[in-house]
Amino acid sequence: MPTRKNPDDRLALLQGTLDLLILKTLALGPTHGQGIARLIQRQSEEVFFVDHGSLYLALQRLEDRKWITAKWGASENNRKARFYTLTAKGRDHLVEKTSEWQRLARAMGLVLGVVDSPELGGEEA
Amino acid sequence: MFWRRRSSKDFAEEIRSHLDLEADELRREGFSADEARRRARVEFGSVQSAEERFHLRNRALWVESFLRDVKFSVRQLFKNPGFALTAILVLALGIGAGVAIFAFVDAALIKPLPYADPARLVRITESEADRHLVNISYLDYLDWKRLNTVLSSMDVFSGGNFLLNTPSGTEPVPAVHVSAGFFRTLGVTPALGRDFYPSEQVPGGPHIVMLSYGAWERRFGLRQDVIGTSVRLDGVSYSVIGVLPKSFQFALANQADFWTILQPVSDCEKHRDCHNLYAVGRLKDGVSVRQALANMESIAQQLERQYPVTNHGRGASVVPLSEAIVGEIRPILLILLAGAGLLLLIACVNVSSLLVVHTEHRKREIAVRGALGASRARIAAQFVTEGLVLVIAGGLGGLLFAAGAMQVLTLLISNQATARMPYLLGANLSTHELEFAGILVLLAAVLFTATPLLHLLSSDIREALADGGRAAAGTLWRRMGRRLVVIELATTVVLLSAAGLLGKSLYRLLHVDLGFQVDHLATLVVRLPDVAFPTDAQQVAFAHSLLDRVENLPGVRAVAITTMLPATCDCNTDWLRIVGRPYNGDHITALERHVSSGFFSTIHATLLAGRYFTDAEDASKPKIVLINRAFARLYFPGEDAVGKILGDPTLSPSSLKQIVGVVDDFKDGALDEQQMPSEYIPFNQNPASDFNLVVRTAQDERSILPLLAATVHELNKDVGVEHGSTMSEVINDVPTANLHRTTAYLVGGFAALALILSAIGLYGAIAYSVSRRTREIGVRMALGAHRSSVHRMVLADASRLAAIGIAGGLVCSLMAARLLRGLLFGVRAWDLSTMMAVVTVLGIAALLASYVPAHRAASVNPVDALRTE
Numbered sequence: 004m005p006t007r008k009n010p011d012d013r014l015a016l017l018q019g020t021l022d023l024l025i026l027k028t029l030a031l032g033p034t035h036g037q038g039i040a041r042l043i044q045r046q047s048e049e050v051f052f053v054d055h056g057s058l059y060l061a062l063q064r065l066e067d068r069k070w071i072t073a074k075w076g077a078s079e080n081n082r083k084a085r086f087y088t089l090t091a092k093g094r095d096h097l098v099e100k101t102s103e104w105q106r107l108a109r110a111m112g113l114v115l116g117v118v119d120s121p122e123l124g125g126e127e128a
Numbered sequence: 129m130f131w132r133r134r135s136s137k138d139f140a141e142e143i144r145s146h147l148d149l150e151a152d153e154l155r156r157e158g159f160s161a162d163e164a165r166r167r168a169r170v171e172f173g174s175v176q177s178a179e180e181r182f183h184l185r186n187r188a189l190w191v192e193s194f195l196r197d198v199k200f201s202v203r204q205l206f207k208n209p210g211f212a213l214t215a216i217l218v219l220a221l222g223i224g225a226g227v228a229i230f231a232f233v234d235a236a237l238i239k240p241l242p243y244a245d246p247a248r249l250v251r252i253t254e255s256e257a258d259r260h261l262v263n264i265s266y267l268d269y270l271d272w273k274r275l276n277t278v279l280s281s282m283d284v285f286s287g288g289n290f291l292l293n294t295p296s297g298t299e300p301v302p303a304v305h306v307s308a309g310f311f312r313t314l315g316v317t318p319a320l321g322r323d324f325y326p327s328e329q330v331p332g333g334p335h336i337v338m339l340s341y342g343a344w345e346r347r348f349g350l351r352q353d354v355i356g357t358s359v360r361l362d363g364v365s366y367s368v369i370g371v372l373p374k375s376f377q378f379a380l381a382n383q384a385d386f387w388t389i390l391q392p393v394s395d396c397e398k399h400r401d402c403h404n405l406y407a408v409g410r411l412k413d414g415v416s417v418r419q420a421l422a423n424m425e426s427i428a429q430q431l432e433r434q435y436p437v438t439n440h441g442r443g444a445s446v447v448p449l450s451e452a453i454v455g456e457i458r459p460i461l462l463i464l465l466a467g468a469g470l471l472l473l474i475a476c477v478n479v480s481s482l483l484v485v486h487t488e489h490r491k492r493e494i495a496v497r498g499a500l501g502a503s504r505a506r507i508a509a510q511f512v513t514e515g516l517v518l519v520i521a522g523g524l525g526g527l528l529f530a531a532g533a534m535q536v537l538t539l540l541i542s543n544q545a546t547a548r549m550p551y552l553l554g555a556n557l558s559t560h561e562l563e564f565a566g567i568l569v570l571l572a573a574v575l576f577t578a579t580p581l582l583h584l585l586s587s588d589i590r591e592a593l594a595d596g597g598r599a600a601a602g603t604l605w606r607r608m609g610r611r612l613v614v615i616e617l618a619t620t621v622v623l624l625s626a627a628g629l630l631g632k633s634l635y636r637l638l639h640v641d642l643g644f645q646v647d648h649l650a651t652l653v654v655r656l657p658d659v660a661f662p663t664d665a666q667q668v669a670f671a672h673s674l675l676d677r678v679e680n681l682p683g684v685r686a687v688a689i690t691t692m693l694p695a696t697c698d699c700n701t702d703w704l705r706i707v708g709r710p711y712n713g714d715h716i717t718a719l720e721r722h723v724s725s726g727f728f729s730t731i732h733a734t735l736l737a738g739r740y741f742t743d744a745e746d747a748s749k750p751k752i753v754l755i756n757r758a759f760a761r762l763y764f765p766g767e768d769a770v771g772k773i774l775g776d777p778t779l780s781p782s783s784l785k786q787i788v789g790v791v792d793d794f795k796d797g798a799l800d801e802q803q804m805p806s807e808y809i810p811f812n813q814n815p816a817s818d819f820n821l822v823v824r825t826a827q828d829e830r831s832i833l834p835l836l837a838a839t840v841h842e843l844n845k846d847v848g849v850e851h852g853s854t855m856s857e858v859i860n861d862v863p864t865a866n867l868h869r870t871t872a873y874l875v876g877g878f879a880a881l882a883l884i885l886s887a888i889g890l891y892g893a894i895a896y897s898v899s900r901r902t903r904e905i906g907v908r909m910a911l912g913a914h915r916s917s918v919h920r921m922v923l924a925d926a927s928r929l930a931a932i933g934i935a936g937g938l939v940c941s942l943m944a945a946r947l948l949r950g951l952l953f954g955v956r957a958w959d960l961s962t963m964m965a966v967v968t969v970l971g972i973a974a975l976l977a978s979y980v981p982a983h984r985a986a987s988v989n990p991v992d993a994l995r996t997e
Contacts, residue, residue, distance in 0.1 A: 036142060037149040055171075056178035059142070063134070063182065078145075080152055085142045 021061050023104060024051070026089060026097040029071060035084035036062060062087060070096055139182045143175055197513035204514060211486050212518070215479045218885060219522025222475025223568050224529025225878065227557075229468040230564045231534055233461045235555040236454050242375045244315020245410075249449035250417060251380070252282065252407040252424060257441030257714065263403040266392055268431060268439070272407075275427045278420040282409040283310040284390065287381045289818070291657045291848040293360035297841070300655045300848035302382040302547075303361070305390040311338075311372075313410050320344075321355040321370030324389045331393045337366040341374040343385035361386065363659030363846070377550040379453045380406060401438040401703070401777075408449060421446040437778055440713040457549060459950055460871050466947075467626065467878045470619050474882050476572055477619075478889045479518070480579050481612045485896050487511070487580040508581055515577035523569035530565070531557055540873070545866050613886075613893040614933040617974070620879070620886040621937020621966055622944050627879035628962035629948060629955055630872040636954030637868055638859065642695060643794030644731040648685075649822060649855035650829040651693055652836045655848035656817040664747060667815040670844065672743075675724065677839050678823060683832060686824045688727035691816050692719075695859050698797040698804060706763060707773040707784065715777045718759060719797050719806040722814055728754075728791060730824050736760075738770035738789030746812040751785035757793045759805035774807070785809070800864045800953050822855075829854045864953075871951060883973055886933075891977040894926045898985045909990040919986040926978030934970055938963060 028034070028042045039062075040053045065071045070093030078084045089097070150168035155161060169175070205212035240246050253261045254268065264272070264284065273282045285306040292301045308329040317323070319341065328334055337359065339348070348354045358365045366388065377383070396402035411420055424444035432439040447455075494507055534555055546553055654674070661667050671689055678687045692700050702720035705711055725743045728735065737760075741752055753774060760769040769787050776783035793803045811819070821840075825832050833852040840849050859865065898905070905918055945957035955962070 035145070035149065037146040037153075040146075041150075041153070055146070055173055056181055059139070059178055060181055063139075078149060080149075082145060082148050082152065083141075084145045084149060 020104075021053075021057060022065060023097070023100050025058070025061055025065060025087075026070065026093055027101070029087055029089040030094065030097060033086045033088040035078065035086050037084070039087070065093065069093075136179065136182065140179060143172070143178060147172060147175075194509075194513065197510050198517060200510065201514040201517045205517065208486070211482060214888075215482050215518050216521045216525055218475045218478050218482075219519065219572060220525030220529050221881060222472035223523055223526025223565060223572070224533060225881075226465075226468045226472045226568055227526060227530035227561055227565045228533035228537065229461075229464050229874075231530065231555040231557065231561050232537070232552060233465050234558075234560045234564075235553075236457055236461055236549070236551050238560065239551070239554060241450055241453065241551075242316075242377060243449075246450060247448070248411045248413075249314065250279075250409050250411060250420060250446050251449050251452035252409050253445045254403065254428070255443040255445045256717070257443075259443075260717075261445055264405050264407050265400050265403045265438075266397040266405060267400040268442075269405055269407060271431055272424065272427055272444075275430070276409075276420075276423055278412060278415045278423045279409040280412045281309055281313045282407060283307045283313045284405040284407045285310055285381060286390065286405050287384070289655060289848075290361040290386055291363070291655055291846070292386075293363060293846070298657070298846045298848050300653070300850045301361075301386060302384045303386040303388060304378070304381040304384040305388050307390050310408070313408060314378075315410075316373065316376055318370035319373040320352070321368070323370060328389050329391060331391055333389065333391050335364055335366045336369045336389060337361070338370040338372060338387040339368060340372050340383070340385050340387070341376065342383070344371045347385070359386075361388075363657050379548060379550055380408075383547045383550055399438075400435055409446075417446055417448055436713070440715075440777075454549075454551070457552075457867070460867060463626075463948065463951065464871065464874055467623060467875045470623050471878045471882055471885075472568065474616050474619050474885050474889075476575055477612045477616045478885050478892075479522075479572075480575060481609045481889055481892055483515070483576060483579045484609050484612075485892060488896075511580040512577040515580065516573055519569055519573040519576055522572065523565060526568070527557065527562075527565055530561070537874075540870065541866075545863065545870075548863060609893050609896060610929055613889050613929055614936065616886040616889045617930060617933025617970065618937035618940055620882040621934055621970060622941040623875065623879040623882045624966040624970060625938075625941040625962055626944060626948055627872065627876040628966055629945060629952055629957070629959060630868070630875050632955045632959065632962055633951065633953040634865070634868045634872045637799055637865055640695075640795060640799055640954075642859075643792060644694060644733050646855045646859065648825050648829050649731065650825060650832050650836065651823070651851075651853060651855055651858060652821045652833065652840070652849055653851045654819055654821055654840055655850070657846055657848070658817055660844070660846055661817060664815050667817055668746065668812055670847075671724065671811060671815060671819070674821070674840060674843060675726075677843065678821065678836065681832065681835060681839065683825050683827045684823055685826055686726055686730040688730040688822045689722075689724040689811050689819050690727055690822060691722040691811075691819050692796070693820050693822070693855075693858055694731065694794060694796045695799050696862055698801055701804075702807060703777050704774045704807070705777050705779060707775055707779060711777075713777075716759075716763060716805065718755075719804050720809065721796060721806065722809045722811045722816055722819070724811045727808070727822065730822055731794070732824075733794050734792040736790045736792050737768065738787070740789060741810045743812065745810055747814075749813070751813055752788045752810065753785040754789045754791055754808040755787055756791050756796075756803070756806040756808075758803045759807065760790045762805055798864065799859065799862055868951070868953065883970070886970075887973045887977040890926065890929065890974055891981065893929065894922065894978045895981040895984070897925065898922060898981045901985075902988060903994065905985055905988050906990045906992070906994045909988065910994065915986040918988070919982050922982035922985045923975075923978055926974060926982070930971065930974035930978075934967055934974075937970075938967070941966075 024043050025039055028039050028046075031042075034042070036055075036059060040055060040058055043051055043053050062071070062073070066073055066087075069090060071087045071089055073085050073087050075083060076086045147165070147168045150171060151161075151164040154164035154167050159167060172178075241249070243249060252264065252272070254264050255261050263286075266284070269282075269284050273279075276282065283306065285304050288303050288305055290301050290303045292299045306324070308324040308326040311317070311323050318338065321338070324336070324338070328336065339354070344350060344354060348357075354368055354371065356367065356369075358367050360366075366386075372387065390405075392398075396404050409420075411417070421444065424446055428439070428442050428444045432442055497507060498504070534557070538553065538555065541549075541552060656667055656670060661670060675687055675689065678684060698719065700720050701717050703715040704718055705715055725741055725745075727733075728740055736757060738754075741754070745752060755769060763769075764772065769790055772787050774785055774787065791808065795803070796806055797804050821836060823829070823832060823836065833854075837849045837852055840847050853861075860869075909915070909918065941963075942958060949957050
C-alpha cells in the first residue's frame with residue numbers, strides 16, 4: 004500500500020494563496036486540473052490540502068482574468084483533459100505576487116522566529 | 129463577458145476527466161480499478177457541490193437582481209396604487225395625445241404623397257395682377273405646355289359632377305376630367321386595365337372613364353370583368369377602361385369616383401379668358417421650383433404681349449405639389465403638435481413631482497436598506513427599475529389611448545374635410561408612430577429615473593435614518609417641487625390662452641354678421657342633366673315649375689334659386705368693366721351669382737337703392753343686374769350706381785347689362801374674408817344646369833328636406849339632387865369653420881387636461897409642503913398663532929406660486945399667440961378679455977386646489993403635531 008499522509012496533518016490553504024500556487028504550477032508548463040492538484044500536493048510535500056471545488060473555481064477565475072488560458076487536449080495516457088497554460092499577463096502577475104509573498108513570509112518568519120528580540124522591528128526597516 | 133462563459137456541461141466534463149485521470153494515477157500506484165475510482169471520488173469531495181458552485185458563479189447575477197428589482201417595483205407600485213395609477217394614467221394621457229397628433233402629422237406632412245418621385249411634382253396656376261391665384265385656361269395651358277423648357281410633362285384637370293343613371297334612379301357623382309397624360313405625370317399606373325391615350329384627348333374622342341378603387345369596390349363589387357362594361361353618365365354611355373390603384377388619392381380634386389378624359393368641347397375651352405383648369409407638372413431633373421417659376425413667368429409675359437386683353441396682368445405661380453396639398457393644414461397640425469407637446473410636458477412635470485414626493489416618503493426605507501448593507505448602486509438600480517416600470521406601463525397605456533383617440537379624431541373630421549384632405553385618413557399606428565412613442569418613452573424614462581436618482585445622491589443615508597428624513601435635502605426638494613409646479617402653471621396658461629383665442633376665433637367666425645337670416649332656411653343642390661335640358665329655356669322652364677311646386681308645399685314661406693349658396697366661398701368670379709369709364713386694362717373682379725327674383729326676399733336681404741328684378745325679366749328683355757353695397761362703395765363712391773351699365777373687359781355687346789338696384793352686403797363669399805363686390809344676375813336671363821334651391825320654412829327647416837328631394841323627382845326622375853341640408857349646417861360645415869372648429873376643440877381639450885393636471889400638481893405641492901411643516905405649524909399654534917393666520921399662510925404660499933406661474937405663462941403665451949396669428953379670426957393675438965378669462969379660471973382652480981391643504985393645516989392639533997416624529 005502506498006504511503007499517504009494522515010489527513011489531519013494537512014493544512015487548508017490560506018485565502019488567496021491558491022491562485023498563486025496554480026500560477027506557479029503552470030509556470031512549469033501547461034497541465035490539466037488534476038495534474039495541478041497533484042503537483043501542488045506533491046511539491047508542498049503533501050502538506051497542502053487542495054479542495055477540488057475551490058481549485059476549479061479558481062481556475063475559472065484566473066481564466067476570466069486572462070492570466071491563464073484553457074484548451075481541451077489529450078493527456079499523456081490519452082484521456083481527454085482541459086489543459087491550462089500560463090499567459091504573459093499571468094507570468095507578470097506571478098512574479099509580482101511571488102516577491103510580495105516572499106517579503107511577507109520573511110517578515111512573518113522574522114516575527115515568529117525571534118519573539119524575544121525587541122530590536123527586530125528596527126532591523127526590518 | 130456573460131456570453132463567453134463556459135457551459136455547465138463543459139465544466140462537468142472537466143470534472144469527469146479529472147476523476148478519470150486521478151483513477152488512472154491511483155491504479156498506477158497499485159490500487160484496483162474499483163478502489164482507484166472510489167478513492168478518486170472521495171479525494172475530490174462533492175462533485176455536486178463543485179458543480180453547484182460553478183453554476184452559482186456563472187449565473188448572470190445582474191439579470192437576476194434586475195428581475196428581482198422589477199418584481200419588487202411592481203410590488204411597491206401595487207402597495208401604493210394611488211400613486212402608481214395616477215402616474216401611469218397621466219403619462220399615458222400625455223404620451224397618447226402626443227402620438228395621436230403625431231400620427232396625423234405623419235400622415236399629412238411626413239409620409240410622401242402616393243406618387244412617383246413626388247418631390248419633383250409642382251402645381252401651376254395663373255396669377256392676377258394682385259397676386260391672386262386663378263385657374264388656368266385651356267388655351268394658356270396649351271401654350272405653357274408647348275413653350276416651357278423646365279417641365280418634362282404638364283397636365284391639367286378640372287373637377288365636376290356627373291349624373292349617374294342607374295336602374296334605381298339618378299345619382300349625382302363627383303367626377304374629375306383630366307388630360308391624357310395626367311396619371312403618367314403623377315407616376316400612377318392603373319391597378320386594372322389601361323390609362324388614357326393622348327389620341328383620345330380630342331373633341332369627338334371616345335367616351336371612356338377610369339374608376340377610382342373605391343367606386344370599383346362600392347359599385348362593381350371588385351369584379352375583374354369591369355373593364356369594357358359601360359356606365360351611363362349624364363345620359364351618355366361611357367366605357368370603363370381602367371381602375372386606379374387603392375393607394376391613389378388626389379387631394380386637389382374631390383374624392384372622385386369617375387375620372388374621364390378632358391375633351392375640349394365646351395365653350396370655355398375655346399376662350400383664353402375662361403379659366404377652368406388646374407395644372408400639375410413634373411420638373412425636369414436638376415430644375416428647381418424657382419427656375420420653373422421664372423420660365424413660366426416669362427411665358428406669361430410673352431402671352432400678355434400676344435393677347436393684351438385676355439392676358440392682361442397675368443403671371444404664373446409654381447409651387448411644389450405637396451405644398452399645394454398640405455400647405456393649408458401644416459400650421460394647424462404643427463400647432464396641434466405643439467399643444468400635445470405642452471400637454472406631455474405638463475404630464476411629465478406632474479409625474480416628476482409625484483415621484484419626488486414618493487421618494488421623499490420612502491427615505492426611511494432607503495435608509496434602512498442602506499444600513500442593512502445595500503450598496504448605493506443597488507438602491508439606485510431599484511429606483512431606475514421603478515421609473516422604467518412606470519414609464520413602460522405609461523407608454524403602453526399611451527399607445528392604447530392614442531389608438532382610441534385617433535379613431536375618435538377620424539370620426540370628428542367631417543366627410544367634407546376628408547374629401548379635401550384624404551391623406552388624413554392615412555393616419556395609423558405604424559413604425560413611425562411606434563418610433564415616436566419610443567422616443568417619448570425614452571425621454572420620460574431618463575427624466576423619471578434621473579429624478580429619484582438625483583434625490584438619492586443629494587441625501588445622506590445615515591442622516592436620513594437619524595432624523596427621519598427631515599434633512600436639508602427635504603428643503604431642496606420642496607423647492608424643486610415648487611419650481612415644477614410653476615412650470616406646470618405657466619404651460620397651462622399658454623394652452624388655456626391658445627384655446628381661448630381659438631375658441632373666440634371660432635365664435636367670431638360662426639357669428640360673423642351674415643347680413644341675412646340663417647334660421648329656417650333649407651337648401652338642396654339640384655343638377656339638371658345636359659342631355660335632357662340642353663337649352664337655357666328648358667332649364668328656366670324646369671326651374672319655374674319647381675319653384676311653383678315647392679312654394680305650395682305645406683310650411684313653405686318662400687323659395688328661391690341661386691347658383692352659389694351664401695357664406696361658402698369666394699369662387700365663381702366675373703370680370704367687369706363700367707361703360708363710359710376710362711379703361712387701362714384693370715377689370716373689376718366681382719362674385720357672380722345667378723339668382724331667381726325671390727332670392728333676396730327669401731333670405732331677408734335689404735334693398736338699398738333701385739329695385740329687385742321680376743320673373744318677367746327673362747332672356748327676351750334687356751339684360752339687367754343687381755350689385756351689392758361693397759361694389760357700389762368701391763366703384764361708384766358718391767354717385768348713384770343705378771342706371772350704370774356693366775360689360776365684360778372687351779365691352780362685347782352681348783355682355784352689356786344695366787344696374788337696376790343695390791343690395792346691402794350679406795356674406796355671399798367666404799366666411800373669413802372681407803366682403804367682395806358682387807353682382808346678381810337674373811336666373812331667367814342666364815340660367816345654369818346646377819343650382820341650389822333655398823327654402824324659407826315656417827316649421828323646422830330640417831323636416832322639409834326629404835319632401836324637397838321628392839318634389840324634384842316628381843317633376844323629373846332623371847334630375848339629380850344632393851347635399852340637402854339646412855343653411856346653419858352649410859355654414860357650420862364650410863372648410864374654414866371646420867378647420868377652426870377642429871383646432872379649437874383639440875387645443876381646448878388639451879387645455880382642459882392641462883388645467884386638471886396643473887391643479888392636481890399645485891394641490892400636491894401645497895399638500896406636501898403642509899405635511900412637511902406640520903411640526904412647524906404645531907409650534908406656531910402652540911405659540912399662539914391663530915387658525916385663520918395658518919390658513920392665510922398656506923393660501924398665501926399657494927397664491928405666490930400661482931401668481932409666479934400665471935405671470936410667467938402670460939409672457940410665454942404672448943409669444944405663443946404670435947405663432948397662432950395665422951389661425952385667428954376677428955381676435956388679436958393679445959386679446960385682453962381672453963387673458964383675463966384665463967387668469968380668472970386658473971386663479972380659481974389654484975384657489976380650489978390649495979384650499980383643502982390650507983384647511984387641513986389650519987385644523988392641525990398642536991399637541992398631535994408636536995408629537996409627530
